[in-house]
Amino acid sequence: MKRFSTLILLLAIFLTGCSSASSTPIIDSANQPPRTLTVFAAASLTDAFTEIGNNFQAANPNVTVTFNFAGSQALRTQIEEGAPADVFASASGKEMEALVTGSFVTAESSQIFLNNKLVVILPTANSAGIDSIEDLATAGIKIVLAAEEVPVGRYSREALDKMNGSFGTDFKDKVLANVVSNEDNVKQVVAKIQLGEADAGIVYTSDAVAAPELVTIEIPTDINVIAKYPIAPLVESANAELAQAFIAYVLSDEGQAILQKWGFASP
Amino acid sequence: MIMLGLFLLPLIAVFVRSINPDFFGYAFSKQALDALKLSLVTSTITTVCAILFGTPLAYVLANWKIKYKSWLELLIDLPIVLPPSVAGLALLIAFGRRGLFGSYLNLIGISLPFTTVAVVMAQMFVAAPLYIRSARVGFAGIDKQLEEAASVEGANRWQMFREVMLPLTGKSLLSGAILTWTRALGEFGATILFAGNLEGVTQTMPMAIYLGFERNSGIALALSVVLVVVSIFLLALTRRLDKPDHD
Structure with a gap:
């Protein structure tokens, strides 16, 4: 009996030692x-x-x-x-x-x-009355974006560059003039919109799905950026x-x- | 030894790693200077406000007999130990555009989040209690007989404050003010939640450091060194004040 358990122990040590070299999928046992x-x-x-x-x-x-x-x-x-x-x-x-x-x-x-694609999100109340992407350039509304240093912030600015082609060459500048905060991560952008502290934000589609109470405006593929x-x-x-x-x-x-x-x- | 290592090694690492040909380019970039300027201006305003509004409060707490005073003192001390993220969230849901009180301010056209005022409010919330605490202890330490003597001499309240209280408590007021100043200078958590991050408006040094870290750790390290040096200078100043007079 004792010999048997020693054998098991040796076997276990042997198997663990080998496991890093093996390429079989994990079948995790209780042992x-x-x-x-x-x-x-x-x-x-x-x-x-x-x-x-x-x-x-x-x-x-x-x-x-x-x-x-x-x-x-x-x-x-x-x-x-x-x-x-x-x-x-x-x-x-x-x-x-x-x-x-x-x-x-x-x-x-x-x-x-x-x-992952970008999408525009608005607070449930949408008190600024935004109903199209073009409205983001309306003077006086409050926009939050992710900071340029984080990927979604960089993609948002790339999308705004593309939008210049559709909505006029000063569109990006007008939108950036409305930016009240460059948040340090995408979830903070969602939070500021959820709290109604800003009128619009640009986030990933996945973030909009995770916050179903928010109003979303789709960005057409030709002016969107795919992450x-x-x-x-x-x-x-x-x-x-x-x-x-x-x-x-x-x-x-x-x-x-x-x-x-x-x-x-x-x- | 372990404690010293824990305190010193990270600081040494910041200095060593920040040595880099671009150091001065990073440390004196427009973004860094804007952030440093905003940090110095807001933390100074915070300190001045803390002195203006905190001194009378500390005096009252130290001298008057008020019901539930210990509870009041506890509430004022609370922000010192509260996580800054809680402070930021609390400020946002209180004074935000849709906040408990902020929604009324919004009706008269005042919106606080994302403004420099919000930066000062966040700093006040977390840093002013340090001054109030220090001032309260200072005022409480004054010998009551001195006050009585002064009032027998016919000193009015203001004279008493200026001639008796201020010379005796000057040091605790000043060291409290510097503690508040340095804490305000380093404020990050409450600010990013309540005031957001916009260069030149709400982006303070700690925020620029955090975002610099997301872009390039060289920028973050250069800015950290600047902030560490400024903080060491301010703390050295407090130490000089805390020492007994030599003359």
């Missing part, structure tokens, strides 16, 4: 020690990834998924400064490229897992296999269905 998967994800992914994480945990009872949601730039800097992460999901390719350059991520392992979100495992990850399994789940039909439910589009 495995509890593990934590740390996912750094763009703030706009908060709702969708929380749901995906819960499902992943349910399928792998010994795994705890921990998220760090913040602006993609902040996450990138944290990783560069040595924050321990297993997976990075960014709202823009720029940050992922920087991590590839710094050898934190390999170029081959990074893949686009979703698209492509890349995901990749970190080279330094201590849970390479788990990281792969998580990414595979995000890319699976089930994962993509959850993302679509939260307003994202499949790539």
Whole structure:
């Protein structure tokens, strides 16, 4: 009996030692020690990834998924400064490229897992009486955008550049003159509109879906900007296999269905 | 030793990492100078307001017998320990355009969020209690007999305040004011929630540092160094004041 349990123990040590080299999908049994998967994800992914994480945990009872949601730039800097992460999901390719350059991520392992569009959001009351994109240039209304430093803020300004072609060359300047605050992340833009403190904001479609009480104005594709979100495992990850399994789940039909439910589009 | 390491190493890291050929370009960029100017102006206004409105309050709290005084003192001290995010949210839902009181202000055409006034309000909320606390302790430490003597001599209230109170409490008032000033200079959480972030209007130094971090950590580090140096200077000033007189 004693010999048998020693054998089991040896076998367990052997299997754990081998697991990093194997490429088979995770089938987490109760015998495995509890593990934590740390996912750094763009703030706009908060709702969708929380749901995906819960499902992943349910399928792998010994795994705890921990998220760090913040602006993609902040996450990138944290990783560069040595924050321990297993997976990075960014709202823009720029940050992922920087991590590839710094050898934190390999170029081959990074893949686009979703698209996200911009949309204009208004408070439920819409007291400023905005009913078209052109109204954003009306003098005196209060607009909040994400800061130029975060991806959605950069995309918003790119979209305004495109709108100059449709609504006149000074459209962007007029809209920017109405900006009362450049928020540090997209969720803050939503919050300011929800509280009715500003008259309009530009956010991702997914953020509008997460705040169904807000009024939305679609931005036509020709003047919109499509954000492509890349995901990749970190080279330094201590849970390479788990990281792969998580990414595979995000890319699976089930994962993509959850993302679509939260307003994202499949790539 | 561990404590010292915890305090000093991050500061050393900021200085070491900020050494970079673009340092002066970052530290003296228009955005940085605008932010520094706004920070200095708003924190000075905050300090002046704290002195103007806080001194009488501290005097009353230290000398008058008021019902529920300890509860009042607790409420005034509360913002010191409250997370700034709570302060910002509270200010926003109180004085915001749709806020509990802000909606009435809005009716007469006053809208506070996203203005420089909002920056000062946020700083007042979190930093003025430091001054009031320090002033209260100062006033409470005055020997009652001195006041009585002065009033026997026929001093009126103002004379008593100027001739007796001020010389005796000057140091605690001043060190309280500098604490308020430095805290206001570093205010971030309440400001970003209540006042937002717009260059030249509401973007203070801590905000520029936070957003600089999102763009390029070099900018954030250069601005951090500037703020650390300004804060060290102000704190050194308080220390000089706290020391007993040598002359």
